[in-house]
Amino acid sequence: MSTVDRFLLAGVMGWPVMHSRSPMLHNYLFARYGLAGTYVALAISPENLAPALRGLAPLGFSGCNITIPHKERALAIVDDVDDVARRIGAISCVTVRPDGSLAGTNNDAFGFIQNVLQQHPAWRADAGPVAVIGAGGGARAIVYSLADRGAREIRVVNRTLARAEALAHEFGPPVSAFAWDERHLALDGAAMLVNTTSQGMVGQPSLDLALDTLPLQALVCDIVYVPVETPLVAAARRRGNPTVDGLGMLLHQVRPAWKAWFRLDPEITPELRAHVEATIPRTTDVAG
Numbered sequence: 001m002s003t004v005d006r007f008l009l010a011g012v013m014g015w016p017v018m019h020s021r022s023p024m025l026h027n028y029l030f031a032r033y034g035l036a037g038t039y040v041a042l043a044i045s046p047e048n049l050a051p052a053l054r055g056l057a058p059l060g061f062s063g064c065n066i067t068i069p070h071k072e073r074a075l076a077i078v079d080d081v082d083d084v085a086r087r088i089g090a091i092s093c094v095t096v097r098p099d100g101s102l103a104g105t106n107n108d109a110f111g112f113i114q115n116v117l118q119q120h121p122a123w124r125a126d127a128g129p130v131a132v133i134g135a136g137g138g139a140r141a142i143v144y145s146l147a148d149r150g151a152r153e154i155r156v157v158n159r160t161l162a163r164a165e166a167l168a169h170e171f172g173p174p175v176s177a178f179a180w181d182e183r184h185l186a187l188d189g190a191a192m193l194v195n196t197t198s199q200g201m202v203g204q205p206s207l208d209l210a211l212d213t214l215p216l217q218a219l220v221c222d223i224v225y226v227p228v229e230t231p232l233v234a235a236a237r238r239r240g241n242p243t244v245d246g247l248g249m250l251l252h253q254v255r256p257a258w259k260a261w262f263r264l265d266p267e268i269t270p271e272l273r274a275h276v277e278a279t280i281p282r283t284t285d286v287a288g
């Protein structure tokens with residue numbers, strides 16, 4: 001990887017933001033590649049989002065990541081938004097261009113697909129029906145990425161049916177909406193299951209989902225990464241399903257961000273993963 005002759009500055013804007021693993025992740029890479037730079041957690045309240053984004057250029061930032069709750073509002077503030085972010089309806093990454101204007105994109109979909117392919121290189125989106133649990137911001141990126149990779153049937157199940165229906169209406173076929181009490185049946189014959197709800201996160205109850213109708217060869221993914229192994233992933237692994245945890249999705253988003261910000265292409269190595277993983281509870285039991 002080539003080096004650069006300047007102090008590299010980036011960060012993540014969120015509210016709250018101190019839980020974010022991103023500063024540790026990016027600062028590890030600065031150290032690993034011997035680069036002068038830093039990545040900071042920026043606690044930005046919703047009313048300060050626009051001035052904070054406008055402050056990136058004069059402060060010398062190359063860009064920033066955007067996390068909860070700013071992903072949708074930031075899309076309306078930046079100067080340009082690419083097609084991926086527009087279709088997802090949210091941005092996860094802002095780049096400061098040489099003229100100081102701001103470009104927004106969404107790397108969640110890229111991170112999800114790269115993570116699945118790294119762990120299961122033969123995976124195909126069109127292998128069979130995909131059941132997506134949840135219809136929030138994360139789900140929008142997952143549905144976009146699956147449709148983009150050629151999935152023929154995407155069953156979106158959400159506690160609030162109207163949100164799943166809105167997603168199905170917006171993305172059209174292959175997306176269909178299922179009510180929450182249909183969630184167990186929606187797994188019947190699926191080739192893949194993705195949890196995009198907050199259920200299973202540390203501090204939240206496990207996802208209430210019976211896997212009985214899910215074929216044993218179906219790939220089970222969770223985008224929650226705290227804990228690394230959610231109760232859903234643990235249950236799927238125990239019954240013999242192949243699984244993918246959510247941490248790799250976060251890690252893989254670093255590459256397009258660094259490319260846009262610094263024109264650098266860092267490697268997502270097992271050492272990087274181990275460095276971040278060491279700070280995250282392995283299971284909810286460990287988290288207590």
Ligand SMILES: NC(=O)c1ccc[n+]([C@@H]2O[C@H](COP(=O)([O-])OP(=O)(O)OC[C@H]3O[C@@H](n4cnc5c(N)ncnc54)[C@H](OP(=O)(O)O)[C@@H]3O)[C@@H](O)[C@H]2O)c1
Nearest residue numbers: 134135136137138139159160196197198223224246249250
């Ligand atoms: N690995 C990564 O890189 C990555 C990226 C993005 C997000 N994530 C993770 O994904 C999770 C969701 O994030 P998000 O941005 O999509 O959040 P969000 O937009 O707030 O959506 C939350 C989703 O969870 C559902 N939900 C919440 N409480 C529930 C309950 N008690 N029972 C059933 N469903 C419930 C919501 O359903 P309703 O519509 O009914 O409220 C909604 O579908 C978080 O844990 C986040 O950290 C990970």
